Amino acid sequence: MPVKKFKTFEEAEKDLWCLKPDEEYYRRINKLFLLAKELYKSDYPKGVHKYKTFEEAQEDLKRWCLENAKKKI
Numbered sequence: 330m331p332v333k334k335f336k337t338f339e340e341a342e343k344d345l346w347c348l349k350p351d352e353e354y355y356r357r358i359n360k361l362f363l364l365a366k367e368l369y370k371s372d373y374p375k376g377v378h379k380y381k382t383f384e385e386a387q388e389d390l391k392r393w394c395l396e397n398a399k400k401k402i
Contacts (some may be wrong), residue, residue, distance in 0.1 A: 371397045 335341040347354055373393050380386040 372400065373397075 333341075333344065335344065378386070378389065380389070
């Protein structure tokens with residue numbers, strides 16, 4: 330990969346833009362999203378959950394997070 334030099338941050342930022350995406354660009358983006366999905370696997374119950382208090386909701390969220398963490402180990 331070649332080294333590029335820029336005079337300003339804005340110039341470097343513009344170099345990241347892809348104004349004419351091709352097939353390879355979309356393949357790379359798809360691979361990126363598939364990798365992210367594999368790295369961040371979490372299993373939260375589907376649906377809408379009702380709680381009487383914010384604290385109840387927080388406790389449920391903590392429980393779900395702990396269960397997910399145990400599954401990853």
